[in-house]
Amino acid sequence: MADLQGDEMRLFLTDEQLRQGIEAMFFAYRGFTADPDMILASKAYGRAHHRAIHFVARSPGTTVNNLLAMLGVTKQSLNRVLRTLLQDGLIESRVGPSDKRERHLYLTESGNALERELSDAQRARMRAAYRSAGPEAVAGFRQVLEAMMDPELRRRYHTLRETTT
Amino acid sequence: MADLQGDEMRLFLTDEQLRQGIEAMFFAYRGFTADPDMILASKAYGRAHHRAIHFVARSPGTTVNNLLAMLGVTKQSLNRVLRTLLQDGLIESRVGPSDKRERHLYLTESGNALERELSDAQRARMRAAYRSAGPEAVAGFRQVLEAMMDPELRRRYHTLRETTT
DNA sequence: CATTTTAAGTCAGCTTTGTTGACACTCCAA
DNA sequence: TTGGAGTGTCAACAAAGCTGACTTAAAATG
Numbered sequence: 001m002a003d004l005q006g007d008e009m010r011l012f013l014t015d016e017q018l019r020q021g022i023e024a025m026f027f028a029y030r031g032f033t034a035d036p037d038m039i040l041a042s043k044a045y046g047r048a049h050h051r052a053i054h055f056v057a058r059s060p061g062t063t064v065n066n067l068l069a070m071l072g073v074t075k076q077s078l079n080r081v082l083r084t085l086l087q088d089g090l091i092e093s094r095v096g097p098s099d100k101r102e103r104h105l106y107l108t109e110s111g112n113a114l115e116r117e118l119s120d121a122q123r124a125r126m127r128a129a130y131r132s133a134g135p136e137a138v139a140g141f142r143q144v145l146e147a148m149m150d151p152e153l154r155r156r157y158h159t160l161r162e163t164t165t
Numbered sequence: 166m167a168d169l170q171g172d173e174m175r176l177f178l179t180d181e182q183l184r185q186g187i188e189a190m191f192f193a194y195r196g197f198t199a200d201p202d203m204i205l206a207s208k209a210y211g212r213a214h215h216r217a218i219h220f221v222a223r224s225p226g227t228t229v230n231n232l233l234a235m236l237g238v239t240k241q242s243l244n245r246v247l248r249t250l251l252q253d254g255l256i257e258s259r260v261g262p263s264d265k266r267e268r269h270l271y272l273t274e275s276g277n278a279l280e281r282e283l284s285d286a287q288r289a290r291m292r293a294a295y296r297s298a299g300p301e302a303v304a305g306f307r308q309v310l311e312a313m314m315d316p317e318l319r320r321r322y323h324t325l326r327e328t329t330t
Numbered sequence: 331c332a333t334t335t336t337a338a339g340t341c342a343g344c345t346t347t348g349t350t351g352a353c354a355c356t357c358c359a360a
Numbered sequence: 361t362t363g364g365a366g367t368g369t370c371a372a373c374a375a376a377g378c379t380g381a382c383t384t385a386a387a388a389t390g
C-alpha cells in the first residue's frame with residue numbers, strides 16, 4: 001500500500017472510482033436493511049428496535065450508556081425504543097450489581113426469538129454475498145469498511161469483536 | 166469461489182464472521198454519512214436532499230420517475246425535497262423535449278457548488294479508506310457490496326456506471 | 331377521435347426516529 | 361455531604377418516510 005505506482009494509484013483513487021464506491025455503499029445498505037425491515041414492519045417495530053436488540057444480544061448485560069454510545073443517538077430517542085421493548089417483554093433490565101444506578105440489559109426468551117429471526121434474515125443475505133464474492137474479497141470488504149469508520153466507533157467495533165470472537 | 170475447501174468455507178462464513186460484517190456495515194455507514202451530514206446541517210438540508218442532488222449530478226437531465234426508482238421513496242416524499250431545491254434554485258426542472266409530461270432535472274450553478282462541497286467531503290473519507298486498504302481490498306469491497314444489492318438496484322447501479330465511466 | 335394510461339404535482343394526515351431542553355431521582359466518590 | 365454521573369421522563373419539535381385521494385397535461389391506444 002505504501003509503494004504503489006503512480007498509475008495504479010490513479011486507477012483506483014479517481015473521483016469516478018470513489019463515486020462508484022459511494023453509490024455501491026448506498027445501494028448495498030438498502031439491501032442490507034431490506035430483509036429485517038420486512039420482518040419488523042409486520043411486528044410494529046422499526047430499525048431502531050432492531051439495532052437495540054442487536055447490540056443487547058451481542059453484549060448481554062450492557063448498560064444504557066454503553067448502548068447509547070454504540071447507537072449514536074440521544075438518551076431520549078433510545079429510551080422510547082427501549083421502553084416499548086421492555087413493556088413488550090423482549091428486553092429485561094436489571095439494576096447493576098455493583099453500581100446500582102446502572103441498568104444492565106438482557107434479552108428475554110421472546111427477545112432472543114425475535115433477534116434470531118431478524119439476524120437469520122440479515123445473515124442469509126450476508127452469507128450469500130460473502131459466498132459469491134469469496135474469502136479474499138470479504139477480507140478486502142472488511143478492511144475498507146473499517147477504514148471508513150470514525151476512530152471512536154472503530155475502537156468500539158474492535159472491543160465488540162474481542163469480547164465475542 | 167466454486168472450489169473452496171470445506172474448512173475455508175467455514176472460516177469466513179461462520180455466524181460470527183457474518184455478525185462482524187453486519188456490525189462493520191453499520192459503523193462504516195455512520196462514517197460514510199457523517200461528513201456530508203455536518204455540512205447539510207449548517208444549511209438546513211438533510212440527507213434526503215443530498216441523495217437527490219447526488220443522482221441529479223450523476224445523471225443530468227434525469228426524470229423524476231427515474232430518480233424515484235433510484236432513491237426508492239414515494240413520489241410525495243421526493244417531491245417535498247425536490248420542491249425546496251427548486252425554490253432555492255439549486256435544481257432546475259425543464260419540460261421534456263420529446264415527452265412533455267416529463268420533467269428533466271439539472272443542477273444549477275449553485276446546485277453544482279453544493280454538490281461539489283458535499284461530494285468532496287464524502288470522497289475525501291472514501292479516498293482515505295481506499296488508500297489505507299489498498300487496491301485489492303477495494304476490489305473485494307466493491308464485489309461484496311454489489312452482491313448485497315437487490316437485483317433491481319444492482320441493475321441500476323450498473324446502468325449508472327455505464328453512462329459515466 | 332375517444333378513451334385510457336402515464337408523468338408529475340399536490341393536499342391532508344399519520345408514523346418513526348431523530349433532536350433540545352428541563353427536571354427528578356439514585357447513588358458513587360471525593 | 362456535596363458534586364457529578366447514570367438513568368428515566370416530560371414536552372415540543374423536525375426530518376423524512378408512508379398512504380390515499382385528486383388534478384392536470386400529454387401520450388398511447390383502441
